[in-house]
Each structure stands twice: as structure tokens, then as C-alpha cells.
Amino acid sequence: MTSLSNKKALVLGGSRGIGAAIVERFAREGAETRFTYAGSTEAATALAGKSGAKAIQSDSGDRQALTKTIADQGPLDILVVNAGVLVMGDPLETDPDAVDRMIDINVRSPYHAAIEAARKMNEDGRIVVIGSVNGDRMPFPGGAAYALTKSAMQGLVRGLARDFGSRGITVNAVQPGPVDTDMNPADGPMKDAMHSFMAIKRHAAPAEVAGMVTYLVGPEAGIVTGALHTIDGGFGA
Ligand code: NDP
Numbered sequence: 001m002t003s004l005s006n007k008k009a010l011v012l013g014g015s016r017g018i019g020a021a022i023v024e025r026f027a028r029e030g031a032e033t034r035f036t037y038a039g040s041t042e043a044a045t046a047l048a049g050k051s052g053a054k055a056i057q058s059d060s061g062d063r064q065a066l067t068k069t070i071a072d073q074g075p076l077d078i079l080v081v082n083a084g085v086l087v088m089g090d091p092l093e094t095d096p097d098a099v100d101r102m103i104d105i106n107v108r109s110p111y112h113a114a115i116e117a118a119r120k121m122n123e124d125g126r127i128v129v130i131g132s133v134n135g136d137r138m139p140f141p142g143g144a145a146y147a148l149t150k151s152a153m154q155g156l157v158r159g160l161a162r163d164f165g166s167r168g169i170t171v172n173a174v175q176p177g178p179v180d181t182d183m184n185p186a187d188g189p190m191k192d193a194m195h196s197f198m199a200i201k202r203h204a205a206p207a208e209v210a211g212m213v214t215y216l217v218g219p220e221a222g223i224v225t226g227a228l229h230t231i232d233g234g235f236g237a
Contacts, residue, residue: 003218004031008076011035012060012113013083014053015044017181018130021206022080025214027051031078036060036069038083060109061101070116078217079117081110081129084149086183088142099145106149114160114171124168126217127160129153130209131173133232139197140190150175154228161226170225172216177232178203199234 004026014023014035020043026033033053037044044055058069060083070079087094087102110129117127134143135150153173160171178194180186186203195201212231215221230236 002028002030003214004029004078007031007078007217008073009033009078009080009217010070010073010076010117011080011082012058012066012109013037013081015040015047015055017183018176018179018206018209019080019082020047021210022082022213023047023053024051025207025210026078026217027053029214029218034073036083060113061104063104063108063112066109067112067116070113071120075120075122076117076125077122078126079113079121079128080213080217081113081127083109084130084183086146088146090142091144094145102145103149106146107152110153111156114156118160118164118169121164121167121169124222125164125170126221127157127164127169127171128213128216129157129171129173130213131175131228133175133177133230133236135173135175135228136230137236140193157228158226165225168222170216170221172225173228174209174212174216175228175230175232175236176204176209177230177235179206179209180204181206194235197235198232199237202233204231204233 009031013019015037036058048055131153132150134147138147157173180203
């Protein structure tokens, strides 16, 4: 028996990057795993084929579509809210619609998704949102809007942990530092600047983040809730 046998999991934003690593790991640990994606149909289909997880196209920026997708899954044991986007740049020049879309996906969606999942979630359920070390520390200009979306996850998990604790449901945030994905490639132009803030000067692999998430949703983490779990090579230290 593996650690997530008999568990039903939904990963929002699972087609690529950190989300895809979480989907693969959950499936390997024996969970019945489903994941959403917005535009990356090819990647989602390939991941479903190799992992056995079920791919569902659903835009986290559309609240009604998102809550319907979650309600359609029936009672879940595990919800991971990973879907997120990054808008960086001079705030005086940045398109306000792009910032609002980021707030829809990174802030409104985790809130509404967690509430909708909790309506039917089984006892001893697990909710994990993927925040960022930028919720604690934003050492560059141009990151205010992204940082605000990730700081919001801190209040969200602390509050919801209080709301759902009586049902044994835990609510936690994982806060990665730089992780090698399409959003933040390990050989990207910001690499040296980012590594200069780190004690261990490399991007994490998505699988390393998936390992922390797997612990938090597993049987040993039933008393871990309302907490921020940073995995950042010392970026925020
Ligand atoms: P990627 O851009 O590599 O992947 C993002 C994933 O989210 C894709 O599967 C994408 O699906 C999905 N997604 C994006 N928008 C939507 C949407 N509207 N609806 C449904 N799914 C969506 O990002 P990462 O893997 O790097 O990031 C994952 C999470 O980790 C994000 O929340 C990010 O903020 C956070 N993070 C990342 C760090 C990094 O250094 N990489 C550091 C700290 C935090 P599709 O392609 O189909 O749209």
C-alpha cells in the first residue's frame, strides 16, 4: 500500500511544471488523481497518458467554471491549488487588465476553490495552495502585484485552517523559491540575480516541491495546518 491509496485528489493547474510533478507523484503514491489545465492540451493529454490521471480543461480565472468543475468531482480527499501566473514589470507601465487577471487566477480562484472543495470534502481532508517565497520577500522591483497575490495565500490558509479544523481538514501553503519550470527557467535571464539571494544557489526541481506537497497531504501530516512551508534554498533566510 502506498501513502495515498484510496485517496481522491484534484490538482488545479496540473499540465506543466510544479503541478505536473505533483500529479505524477500523487498517481505514483496510489491516489485517484485528476487535474485541470487551461490551454496546454497537448501537455495535459501526454501527462494523463503516462500517469493514469484524468485531465479536465477548466480555466481557474472563470469562477463559475471552476466551482462547477470542483463540484462535479464529488467528495475529494485532497485539493491542491497550483494554477498560477506571473506578471512582472514596471507597475506604471503594466497592463492593469493583466494584473486583474493574475489576481483572479492567483487569489480569487484559490479562495473559491478551497471553499467549494470543502463543502463535500471527506473528514481528514487536505487542502494545499502553492504560494511563493515572494509572499515573504520581494527583493526586486517589478514584483509588487505578484507578491501581493502570494502574500494573500498566507492569510487564506491561516483563516481556513480555523474554519475546517473541526472536520480534521488541514489547510497549508507551500512557498517555493525559484523552481525550474516554463514560468522561471533555470537558465533564464534572472538566474544569477535570484541565485545571489540563495544559500543553495540553484533552482529547485519541480519534483522536490512535489515531495513536500506529498508529505502535507499524507497520513503523517494530520496535525500540520494553517502553516507556511517554504522550500527556497534559503532565498528568504
Ligand atoms: P508554469 O507556468 O510552468 O505552469 C503553470 C500551470 O498552471 C500550468 O499547468 C497551467 O496550465 C496552469 N494554469 C495557469 N493558468 C491557469 C488557469 N487560468 N486555469 C487552469 N490552469 C492554469 O508555472 P509553475 O509550475 O512554475 O508554477 C506553479 C505555481 O507555483 C504557480 O502558482 C506559481 O506562482 C508558483 N511558484 C512558482 C515558482 C517558480 O519559480 N517556478 C516559484 C514560486 C511559486 P495551462 O498551461 O494549461 O494553462
